[in-house]
Amino acid sequence: MSKILVVEDEPMLLDMICSYLKENNYEVIGVKEYDKALNLAYENSFDLWIFDVKIIGGSGFDLLKELRQSGRGTPCIFVTSLNTINDLKDGFTSGCDDYIKKPFELKELLLRVNNILKRTFVHNIDEFENINSKLKFDVRHGILYKNGEILPLANKQSRLLLMLIKNRDKFITRDEIFNEIWEYDEEPSELSLRVYISELRKIIGKDRIISQSKLGYKYV
Incomplete structure (x- = not known):
């Protein structure tokens, strides 16, 4: 069972994402805060990260940059309401593998999750x-x-x-x-x-x- 870390500061959306992914046979941990997410990512082996950009205590972009600089290569999907080309550039240059804009269907997120995990060869x-x-x-x-x-x-x-x-x-x-x-x-x-x-x-x-x-x- 693949293990996913979800970081999202909207409690209802966080609960929806976690519940939906669990229903589709993923092991999921969800948090709202930058520091908690950072510690979990360091202490656990995840197969995928899903990060909101605007999170409590910092930015999802900065969170991923910090993890990438420490050598963590876990694939990451950004979930955000930001939608300019500069936002897209910031997301990919910080090290993300995919990018999904709010609002979105949970089914679409699942498709992207499945696709990313199917392409784990990228990290090898x-x-x-x-x-x-x-x-x-x-x-x-x-x-x-x-x-x-x-x-x-x-x-x-x-x-x-x-x-x-x-x-x-x-x-x-x-x-x-x-x-x-x-x-x-x-x-x-x-x-x-x-x-x-x-x-x-x-x-x-x-x-x-x-x-x-x-x-x-x-x-x-």
């Missing part, structure tokens, strides 16, 4: 892939940097690039990509996949992604 590979002298990809957090600055990618683009890097020099089929990148309630789109591949080639170089009609795509 090198932290950065140096694509070329200007580009590097943070494989832990799914962020592409150009000359040290974040180069925004759509969620599916980022996940596709991660999947390609993870399978370096190995073809991955379209069906494998659809199963990994598209959610269960989405209709896979061959046209969309081609667009994502085309856009990634423009960014990282057309020779870095090889395609064969029967085999799929390969990062080299």
Whole structure:
């Protein structure tokens, strides 16, 4: 049973999230305060953290930064009402793996939790892939940097690039990509996949992604 730490300062929402995740076979501990969350994260081995940004005694961003600086690599989802591009940037640069805006459906949160825990391989590979002298990809957090600055990618683009890097020099089929990148309630789109591949080639170089009609795509 995977173990999750939830940090949320709204008592009703905290109770709802914890109860829902427990109903879906997760072991959950919920707290409202920065210091309690920090101590729990240090003292326990969690499979996932879910942090609100505005918490009692501090910021979820600062909480995650402090944990990352101490070497903790547990995946993290931010839950917040903040919604500007700078907020998004702060969240990912502090080390989060996903970001969900309030209000949200508990079912959506569960989908994201399941997806993050399914991709635990992210935390067992090198932290950065140096694509070329200007580009590097943070494989832990799914962020592409150009000359040290974040180069925004759509969620599916980022996940596709991660999947390609993870399978370096190995073809991955379209069906494998659809199963990994598209959610269960989405209709896979061959046209969309081609667009994502085309856009990634423009960014990282057309020779870095090889395609064969029967085999799929390969990062080299």
